[in-house]
Amino acid sequence: MCGIVGYVGRQKAATIMLEGLKRLEYRGYDSAGLAVLQDGGVTVVKSVGRVANLAKLSSGRRLSGVAGISHTRWATHGGVTDANAHPHISSDGQIVLVHNGVIENYVAIKKFLLTKGYAFASETDTEVLANLMAYHLAKEPAAAPAANGSAEAPARFLEAVRKTLLHVEGTYGIAVISPAHPGELVAARKGSPLILGVGEQEHLIASDVSALVSRTQNVVYLKDGELVHVTSAGFTLSTLDLADVSPVIDKVTWSVDDAELGDHPHYMLKEIFEQPQALENAMRGRFSADASTANFGGLNLTPADFRTIDRFVFTSCGTGWHACLVAEHLIERYARIPVEVDYASEFRYRNAPLDRDALFFVISQSGETIDTLAALREAKRKGYKCMAICNVVGSTIAREADGGIYQHAGPEIGVASTKAFTSQLLISAMFALYVARMRDMSFADGMEYVAGLKAVPELARRALEQAPRIKEIATRYAKFNDFLFLGRLDLFPIALEGALKLKEISYIHAEGYPAAEMKHGPIALISEQCPSVFFVPKGELFNKVVSSMQEIKARKGLIIAIAPESLELPEGLADEVIPIPDCHEAAAPILATIPVQLLSYYIALTRGCDVDKPRNLAKSVTVE
Numbered sequence: 001m002c003g004i005v006g007y008v009g010r011q012k013a014a015t016i017m018l019e020g021l022k023r024l025e026y027r028g029y030d031s032a033g034l035a036v037l038q039d040g041g042v043t044v045v046k047s048v049g050r051v052a053n054l055a056k057l058s059s060g061r062r063l064s065g066v067a068g069i070s071h072t073r074w075a076t077h078g079g080v081t082d083a084n085a086h087p088h089i090s091s092d093g094q095i096v097l098v099h100n101g102v103i104e105n106y107v108a109i110k111k112f113l114l115t116k117g118y119a120f121a122s123e124t125d126t127e128v129l130a131n132l133m134a135y136h137l138a139k140e141p142a143a144a145p146a147a148n149g150s151a152e153a154p155a156r157f158l159e160a161v162r163k164t165l166l167h168v169e170g171t172y173g174i175a176v177i178s179p180a181h182p183g184e185l186v187a188a189r190k191g192s193p194l195i196l197g198v199g200e201q202e203h204l205i206a207s208d209v210s211a212l213v214s215r216t217q218n219v220v221y222l223k224d225g226e227l228v229h230v231t232s233a234g235f236t237l238s239t240l241d242l243a244d245v246s247p248v249i250d251k252v253t254w255s256v257d258d259a260e261l262g263d264h265p266h267y268m269l270k271e272i273f274e275q276p277q278a279l280e281n282a283m284r285g286r287f288s289a290d291a292s293t294a295n296f297g298g299l300n301l302t303p304a305d306f307r308t309i310d311r312f313v314f315t316s317c318g319t320g321w322h323a324c325l326v327a328e329h330l331i332e333r334y335a336r337i338p339v340e341v342d343y344a345s346e347f348r349y350r351n352a353p354l355d356r357d358a359l360f361f362v363i364s365q366s367g368e369t370i371d372t373l374a375a376l377r378e379a380k381r382k383g384y385k386c387m388a389i390c391n392v393v394g395s396t397i398a399r400e401a402d403g404g405i406y407q408h409a410g411p412e413i414g415v416a417s418t419k420a421f422t423s424q425l426l427i428s429a430m431f432a433l434y435v436a437r438m439r440d441m442s443f444a445d446g447m448e449y450v451a452g453l454k455a456v457p458e459l460a461r462r463a464l465e466q467a468p469r470i471k472e473i474a475t476r477y478a479k480f481n482d483f484l485f486l487g488r489l490d491l492f493p494i495a496l497e498g499a500l501k502l503k504e505i506s507y508i509h510a511e512g513y514p515a516a517e518m519k520h521g522p523i524a525l526i527s528e529q530c531p532s533v534f535f536v537p538k539g540e541l542f543n544k545v546v547s548s549m550q551e552i553k554a555r556k557g558l559i560i561a562i563a564p565e566s567l568e569l570p571e572g573l574a575d576e577v578i579p580i581p582d583c584h585e586a587a588a589p590i591l592a593t594i595p596v597q598l599l600s601y602y603i604a605l606t607r608g609c610d611v612d613k614p615r616n617l618a619k620s621v622t623v624e
């Protein structure tokens with residue numbers, strides 16, 4: 001939620017920041033703005049609307065400054081207006097600030113600042129930060145101002161930011177500049193991600209590496225409670241209680257091209273088609289030499305540790321939570337170890353009784369989702385080991401977990417998660433195999449399982465070949481305003497995911513349900529105006545699902561069936577059949593997902609929706 005880019009160097013800051021903001025737009029797109037230090041002052045351009053709009057506004061302005069900050073907003077406090085857009089300037093003009101997060105005690109701070117004569121031009125919680133910093137800056141012992149390079153001036157600016165943050169409750173990633181301190185930028189984080197890019201005679205600050213990777217691959221992931229003071233020549237890292245921090249410079253392993261749209265019309269479609277590659281990446285180097293089990297280098301647990309575990313607890317949000325449900329099914333089925341799945345947003349508050357020897361897992365594409373991070377911290381606070389399945393390397397969740405499994409799916413920019421989800425499903429299937437082989441699964445079954453998973457990328461390629469047919473179905477079904485998605489066992493979470501995908505990008509009301517539960521209520525929704533998408537399984541439940549389909553048909557409901565190609569459905573039962581390749585049972589959820597991703601995409605497209613930037617949403621939810 002909200003994206004920040006800051007720059008200090010020798011190039012025009014506005015140009016570099018606008019490029020970075022475009023890459024961060026998935027984090028919020030209610031308004032955008034930038035500020036550059038120039039001519040002894042500060043120039044601000046901001047407006048409601050997208051980054052493209054900001055770029056247009058900026059092109060008519062002379063923006064030559066070499067230091068600046070910028071922001072793309074997902075509104076929390078205050079409506080979507082120009083006044084509420086960031087950057088915010090203190091009423092004395094001395095502090096300019098962008099913020100990602102929520103200041104919980106802003107009302108009390110605002111009251112205090114009003115008594116001190118500070119004025120407010122917006123309804124945001126952020127503006128109180130700017131004014132409180134200005135208040136502290138004014139109170140700092142008089143120092144020779146603005147002498148760039150002077151030891152005194154930077155300390156004064158940094159000190160004002162630091163003192164402000166000591167009074168703040170809530171979450172923040174901030175970047176701050178001051179016209180009295182040209183060539184400097186101060187950034188800090190607590191609960192919202194912030195990364196420092198270390199370039200050649202330039203430094204950048206961003207909420208995500210995608211915004212700075214075109215300029216440098218050397219990055220420092222800031223930790224909660226850290227502040228960084230940046231100039232073009234260098235940076236110093238410290239904590240809020242003034243302890244120096246030795247920076248660890250990491251290398252980003254992907255390039256800017258990986259996050260480019262290329263010839264694709266949308267990131268979502270690009271990422272759907274990247275799934276075969278993402279699935280291959282998730283498996284690379286992770287099978288044993290005898291091809292009978294999986295290996296995970298980052299779990300930091302021995303097989304003996306695993307023997308003592310009597311329950312897994314999986315938590316996540318949104319799409320990741322659906323992946324947890326599939327993990328539950330696979331681990332319980334193949335390893336016979338009980339699994340509990342919790343919404344991360346609920347886990348922290350419900351004080352659940354936990355088994356003594358439970359092992360925690362969180363699943364998060366971004367590694368920054370605040371609810372998931374809070375669940376991880378709660379589990380650790382209670383003394384449990386917590387593993388993370390994460391896509392973004394170096395993310396907060398990845399760093400705070402005791403161990404984990406990186407997805408290596410590459411950057412996922414589309415707000416609707418696609419390749420990250422199927423990659424989470426594959427990793428869950430591999431993990432189920434890993435623990436199953438430590439328990440009762442035989443060598444032969446393990447080999448068959450591994451062979452089944454290795455085939456998945458190629459089968460995913462074949463599933464994608466249905467895109468033209470799915471597009472044609474989508475064009476005809478886009479007129480409906482209600483959909484049901486129905487599946488059983490490990491395909492029930494895919495029904496939930498199908499419904500979520502359709503909801504978030506096309507704004508169509510959709511519900512995922514266990515197919516057999518349908519007759520206990522949702523069947524009342526069935527009419528010619530409410531189509532049902534059925535996930536048809538192979539095996540013992542095939543006939544049961546066919547019976548559920550008959551019940552829909554008897555009530556004139558339209559049916560789209562997603563079924564393995566070897567299955568024969570009764571003639572005329574489904575109005576549309578989308579075949580998927582036959583596969584190992586553990587991979588069935590992955591292949592069943594691809595058609596619903598495409599269906600949602602093409603329906604949203606037919607309805608004229610902005611697929612990559614659906615209304616009200618942001619990719620990475622860093623507020624509670």
Ligand code: AGP
Pocket residue numbers: 317318319320363364365366367368369372415416417418504618619620621
């Ligand atoms: C997925 O399409 C959603 N946009 C959303 O549910 C997402 O999966 C959720 O916010 C969790 O994000 P994370 O995986 O980055 O933690």
